[in-house]
Amino acid sequence: MTATVPLRLLVNGERHDISVEPRRTLADALREDCQLTGTHLGCEHGVCGACTVLLDGQPARACLIFAVQCEGVSIRTVEGLSADDENLHPVQQAFWDHHGLQCGFCTPGFLMLAAGTLEEDPERSDEELRDILSSNLCRCTGYQNILAATRAAAAQMRP
Amino acid sequence: MKPSSFDYVRPNTLQEALELLADGTEDSKVISGGQSLVPMMNFRLARPARLVDIGRLSELEVIRTVDDRVHVGARVRHVQLQNTPLGGPLGSLLRRSAALVGHLPIRTRGTFGGSLAHSDAASEWCLLTRLLDAEITVRSIRGERVIPAAEFFVSVFTTAMEPDELLTSVALPVLPDDHRTGIAEFARRAGDFAIVAVLGDVTVSDGTVTAARIAIGGVDDKPFRSAAAEKALLGGTFGLDLLQSAAEAAADEVDPPSDAHGDAVYRRDLVRALLPRALAAGAAA
Incomplete structure (x- = not known):
């Protein structure tokens, strides 16, 4: 029952050949098997959103999907947002500029949530942005600066 | 964990x-x-x-309209229904209900059929299929059978499906333009399961209600159809007064559970408040 299965994950454009038990969640596989610890685990039951990653471009909870389900899926994590330290993704830059984080634990999840939805459609209304940001929990900021940062990133990303 | x-x-x-x-x-x-x-x-x-x-069974990811039925494949994701271009009162009800299912990152993964098979009594999709008397198709190597929504939901997390059966698709009726549909629910936080949810579908002809269906979640161990509210609506003049008397009838009829999320008295109050809201809002959509 505890046998591992070989698995190829495509994370941030790179192949990771790993071997995991079927019960390994994607979040744990990213952290433990791919050594990508930018994806954080908070509640492990889909409520807090800290582990949000993009699956084929769409935000999803990495704690609510097993790694074995992700073969053939393009996975993007916070490590894949910017090409290098000098050129942050517009969402990362906006969180920096607008103080959209304090302790930083929830930040990778918020960055992926915002990046995924804004890359799909940067023209989202304020009401939509509030609704989308309600998906994740932050215990420090009070959300206002996260909203301000996401608004600013949206403005930056519009054509 | x-x-x-x-x-x-x-x-x-x-x-x-x-x-x-x-x-x-x-x-x-x-x-x-x-x-x-x-x-x-x-x-x-x-x-x-x-x-x-069943993630590779892409044939279950299709929404198909055939004559007066919309067939929703079991693996159609919530977000697909939230963005459906389907017109009329059915399209509007699907979009508004989908928007209340969890949060966006849940809606990108969760599926319509999965929600029904899970059978949570407060689930928007369980309520919607019960509201519209949907027909649920299940398959096994023994063959295919169609289960009416009224018989599909047995109890909390329990359906009429056998262990070897797979839910494949759900047939919803296309609703003509004389239908008014709507949903209203109350949850403590955005994205939570509703404490109480009310869905309605009324047919109005020259101001008079000629058919009415009301489904309520959070008041029973399965999606509840309020016969009392439907009776109160039928033949009445559509408007806030009628909706309020139907809401009173529903609140009297339900026998809700009490738990940490709300006691029976509170849930009855929510039924009273939400029923008119569901259809008054729907009237404008």
Whole structure:
């Protein structure tokens, strides 16, 4: 029952050949098997959103999907947002500029949530942005600066 | 917070999936989007011995309109329904209901059929299928059968499906333009399961209600159809007064549970408040 299965994950454009038990969640596989610890685990039951990653471009909870389900899926994590330290993704830059984080634990999840939805459609209304940001929990900021940062990133990303 | 061990199989075809479900493996469970199942597994409230992942069965991801029925495939994701271009009172009800299912990152993974098979009495999709007297198609190697929504939901997390059966699609009726549909629900936080949810579908001809269906969640162990509210609406002049008397009738009729989220008195109050809101808002849409 505890046998591992070989698995190829495509994370941030790179192949990771790993071997995991079927019960390994994607979040744990990213952290433990791919050594990508930018994806954080908070509640492990889909409520807090800290582990949000993009699956084929769409935000999803990495704690609510097993790694074995992700073969053939393009996975993007916070490590894949910017090409290098000098050129942050517009969402990362906006969180920096607008103080959209304090302790930083929830930040990778918020960055992926915002990046995924804004890359799909940067023209989202304020009401939509509030609704989308309600998906994740932050215990420090009070959300206002996260909203301000996401608004600013949206403005930056519009054509 | 980690699930217990299980075997994992991912069939490539529907036939293969049905054969797996019929092979006699104990405690085998279908996983579709996993957005209800995986939390339960992480808490170890569910400990299936084997998961049959239907993620590759793309033929179940289709929404098809045939004559006066819209067939929603079991693997259609919530977000697909939130963005459906389907017109009329059905399209509007699907979009508004989908927007209330969890949060966006849940809606990108969770599926319509998975939600029905999970059978939570406060689930928007369970209520919507019960409201519209949908027909639910299930398949096994023994054949196919169609289960009316009224018989499909048995109790909390319990449906009329046999262990070897797979939910494949759901037939919803196309609603003509003289229908008014709507949904209103109350939850403590955005994205939570509703404490009480009310869905309505009324047909109005020259201001008079000629048909009415009201479904209420959070007041029973399965989606509840309020015969009292439907009777109160039928033949009446559509408007806020009528909706309020139907809401009173529903509040009298329901026998809600009391739990940490709200006691029976509070839930009755929510029925009273939400029923008019569901259809008054729907009237404008």
